[in-house]
Amino acid sequence: MMYLDKKKLKIGRNDPCLCGSGRKYKKCCLLKGKQPESQSVEAQYFSKYKIRLKKAEDIEAIRKAGRLVLETLDLAESAIRPGIATGELDTLIHKFTLARGATPAPLNYRGFPKSCCISVNEVICHGIPGERILKDGDIVNVDVTSVLDGYFADANKTFFVGTPSADARKIVSVARESLRVGMNAVRPGNTIGDIGWAIQKYAESERCSIVREFVGHGVGFAFHEAPQVPHYGSRGDGVALTPGMVFTIEPMINLGKKDLKVLKDKWTAVTRDSSLSAQFEQTVLVTETGFESMTPYD
Ligand code: MF3
Ligand code: CO
Ligand code: CO
Numbered sequence: 001m002m003y004l005d006k007k008k009l010k011i012g013r014n015d016p017c018l019c020g021s022g023r024k025y026k027k028c029c030l031l032k033g034k035q036p037e038s039q040s041v042e043a044q045y046f047s048k049y050k051i052r053l054k055k056a057e058d059i060e061a062i063r064k065a066g067r068l069v070l071e072t073l074d075l076a077e078s079a080i081r082p083g084i085a086t087g088e089l090d091t092l093i094h095k096f097t098l099a100r101g102a103t104p105a106p107l108n109y110r111g112f113p114k115s116c117c118i119s120v121n122e123v124i125c126h127g128i129p130g131e132r133i134l135k136d137g138d139i140v141n142v143d144v145t146s147v148l149d150g151y152f153a154d155a156n157k158t159f160f161v162g163t164p165s166a167d168a169r170k171i172v173s174v175a176r177e178s179l180r181v182g183m184n185a186v187r188p189g190n191t192i193g194d195i196g197w198a199i200q201k202y203a204e205s206e207r208c209s210i211v212r213e214f215v216g217h218g219v220g221f222a223f224h225e226a227p228q229v230p231h232y233g234s235r236g237d238g239v240a241l242t243p244g245m246v247f248t249i250e251p252m253i254n255l256g257k258k259d260l261k262v263l264k265d266k267w268t269a270v271t272r273d274s275s276l277s278a279q280f281e282q283t284v285l286v287t288e289t290g291f292e293s294m295t296p297y298d
Contacts, residue, residue, distance in 0.1 A: 254276070
């Protein structure tokens with residue numbers, strides 16, 4: 001047996017913090033007035049939130065999948081023109097993905113019948129590629145999720161078809177900027193709620209509305225993991241961001257009201273008031289100092 005050493009029960013101010021942050025106790029949980037827990041951060045995030053933090057090798061693999069997703073979006077962009085059917089774009093994306101040794105995550109996902117989502121004008125998200133013909137003045141979102149070497153990356157962009165109207169330019173610009181302000185809120189010390197708060201403050205200041213029913217999500221090992229990432233919210237709410245978290249931010253922004261309905265195909269979500277809706281999505285990693293996009297564009 002060993003005599004109890006009371007000093008050993010106490011963490012020194014300069015000792016590594018028991019929460020596993022790698023910082024000194026005085027600069028970490030002591031500073032935050034918290035009781036450090038001796039479990040690793042990885043174990044705590046999984047047991048408390050079901051969030052699976054990513055390691056260096058996971059991150060490199062997600063980055064690779066992300067590069068493929070961006071190339072696929074470039075391919076879609078180069079094919080978009082008035083007169084093309086959304087189903088033709090899907091075929092291009094499907095073939096390109098397979099040719100690169102990857103698989104399209106949407107295909108057969110919960111019964112989804114195609115390899116990507118294509119959402120035109122009043123379609124908010126989950127548009128099923130098919131017979132719809134793109135026409136001059138449309139806005140079209142292409143959402144691509146590829147699985148490469150077992151890792152998932154997810155990104156989307158909204159494109160103009162031909163010459164955009166003033167309304168089209170407005171909603172696409174606000175949606176693009178909404179993603180940007182959301183990503184800029186990603187850093188350790190901030191929370192999931194800070195991301196939604198930043199987006200909501202910006203988008204509503206532009207008199208646009210934010211869809212509530214669909215949220216960003218953890219991604220990497222699977223298509224949709226914890227946590228959920230709402231695009232509205234309050235500062236300081238939700239899970240604290242910590243290095244190794246990988247999730248999407250994908251605000252859906254409407255020119256009119258926020259309300260949606262889902263069509264009889266059970267997938268296509270449209271604005272109730274038929275107003276234009278636009279979206280941009282990237283997969284981001286929380287780093288020690290902020291974030292890194294796994295699907296970097298803009
Ligand atoms: N890619 C979409 C997202 O950003 C999800 C599409 S699910 C599908 O989360 F089944 F419609 F493909
Ligand atoms: Co997504
Ligand atoms: Co997506």
